[in-house]
Amino acid sequence: AISSDGLLLHYQPQIALRDHRVAGVEALLRWPGFENGSLSPAVFVPIAENNGLMPDLGRWVVENAFRQAAAWQAQHGPMTTAVNLSAVQLYQPNLADFLLQLLERLQLNAENIDLEITESAVMRNVDDAIAAMKQLRDKGFHISLDDFGTGYSSLSYLKRFPVSRIKIDQSFVQGMDISAGDIAIVRNVIRLGHDLGLLVLAEGVETRGQLQRLSDEGCDLVQGFFCSKPLAAGQLGEFLKQGGGLVH
Numbered sequence: 001a002i003s004s005d006g007l008l009l010h011y012q013p014q015i016a017l018r019d020h021r022v023a024g025v026e027a028l029l030r031w032p033g034f035e036n037g038s039l040s041p042a043v044f045v046p047i048a049e050n051n052g053l054m055p056d057l058g059r060w061v062v063e064n065a066f067r068q069a070a071a072w073q074a075q076h077g078p079m080t081t082a083v084n085l086s087a088v089q090l091y092q093p094n095l096a097d098f099l100l101q102l103l104e105r106l107q108l109n110a111e112n113i114d115l116e117i118t119e120s121a122v123m124r125n126v127d128d129a130i131a132a133m134k135q136l137r138d139k140g141f142h143i144s145l146d147d148f149g150t151g152y153s154s155l156s157y158l159k160r161f162p163v164s165r166i167k168i169d170q171s172f173v174q175g176m177d178i179s180a181g182d183i184a185i186v187r188n189v190i191r192l193g194h195d196l197g198l199l200v201l202a203e204g205v206e207t208r209g210q211l212q213r214l215s216d217e218g219c220d221l222v223q224g225f226f227c228s229k230p231l232a233a234g235q236l237g238e239f240l241k242q243g244g245g246l247v248h
């Protein structure tokens with residue numbers, strides 16, 4: 001699939017609650033052509049990782065997402081494009097050089113890119129991960145801690161991670177409709193993030209109720225089906241042209 005153009009990226013808008021505009025998009029890998037539509041990257045990315053395919057697959061994702069980011073930059077002005085990095089990519093010694101060369105070729109700035117790294121990827125080798133993240137931060141990339149609250153990191157690590165934002169895992173966000181415990185967690189993760197000087201994004205927002213509560217709690221950004229599903233690049237272009245944001 002990598003070598004025969006069998007993959008594509010979809011892009012899901014990330015909306016700033018301050019002004020209800022699209023602040024960025026997250027690139028999500030798609031491998032279409034299976035009997036019932038497609039296979040989730042949550043399934044095939046780990047398989048690729050365990051079979052030595054991740055360097056190629058990761059490179060494909062980054063190159064394509066950056067190229068699309070450069071095109072949107074030219075058409076729609078400043079917008080962050082978020083790219084998921086796997087653990088394997090994070091620990092590659094030449095990662096920063098590879099990313100910087102690509103930026104230069106595309107005339108894109110590091111500030112336009114947000115690198116999403118899961119808590120569990122960081123925890124595989126904390127010291128090396130922190131060193132790699134520091135190097136990327138120093139070059140100007142944003143870094144998000146993805147699926148926050150589901151990995152095995154402790155709060156003592158959080159203060160050492162050189163990240164610019166945390167993404168609250170969708171399980172907590174969706175639980176807010178029914179569980180006082182999830183409301184308490186979301187409220188306090190937002191507070192904790194802000195007190196540490198980080199932006200907070202809530203993932204997997206599916207209902208108006210969740211959105212309203214996140215807004216009341218001062219969450220910075222939201223992403224989820226309630227705002228928009230992940231879209232093909234062309235569809236996202238239309239979404240942006242029509243003003244994007246929260247049309248509800």
Ligand code: C2E
Nearest residue numbers: 028029040041042045061084085086204205206224225226
């Ligand atoms: P993630 O980075 O946490 O991405 C969010 C996932 O939640 C995506 O699933 C997205 O389609 C889904 N989602 C978004 N809004 C909602 C919502 O409102 N409700 C629900 N139920 N789901 C929502 P997807 O695309 O299947 O990706 C799953 C995971 O696969 C991602 O989780 C990420 O960890 C990984 N992944 C996806 N693309 C890439 C990639 O290019 N590289 C790497 N290394 N991993 C990727």
Ligand code: MG
Nearest residue numbers: 026084116146
């Ligand atoms: Mg992500």
Ligand code: MG
Nearest residue numbers: 146147167203
């Ligand atoms: Mg996530």
